[in-house]
Amino acid sequence: MSEITTLQQVCKERKMSPxxxxxxxxxxxxxxxxxxxxxxxxxxxxxxxxxxxxxxKEAIQVLTGKAC
Structure with a gap:
């Protein structure tokens, strides 16, 4: 089974509101x-x-505001 990245983890790393x-x-x-x-x-x-x-990668790009 592959590892999973959750939105909660991404938000915590980037200090943003879920x-x-x-x-x-x-x-x-x-x-x-x-x-x-x-x-x-x-x-x-x-x-x-x-x-x-x-x-x-696309989700992180959307959340950081960087273009694909």
Whole structure:
């Protein structure tokens, strides 16, 4: 089983609010620009990604405000 990175861990590392992070991630999903992120997240499920995956990298890019 692969290691999992959760939104809580990412927020703690970046000292940001999980509420704000979820809003940013939802906005990224609706923009349609982050295909790996949208493939990895299922509605009504936790925000988590396999460590080192493309989806995790996209999520971190969205949360740090850096372009893909």
């Amino acid at each position: 509420t704000k992070a979820r809003k940013m991630l939802r906005a990224a999903l609706t923009s349609g620009k982050h295909s790996e992120l949208s493939k990895a997240h299922k509605p009504k499920s936790a925000w988590q990604w396999a460590k080192g995956s493309a989806a995790e």
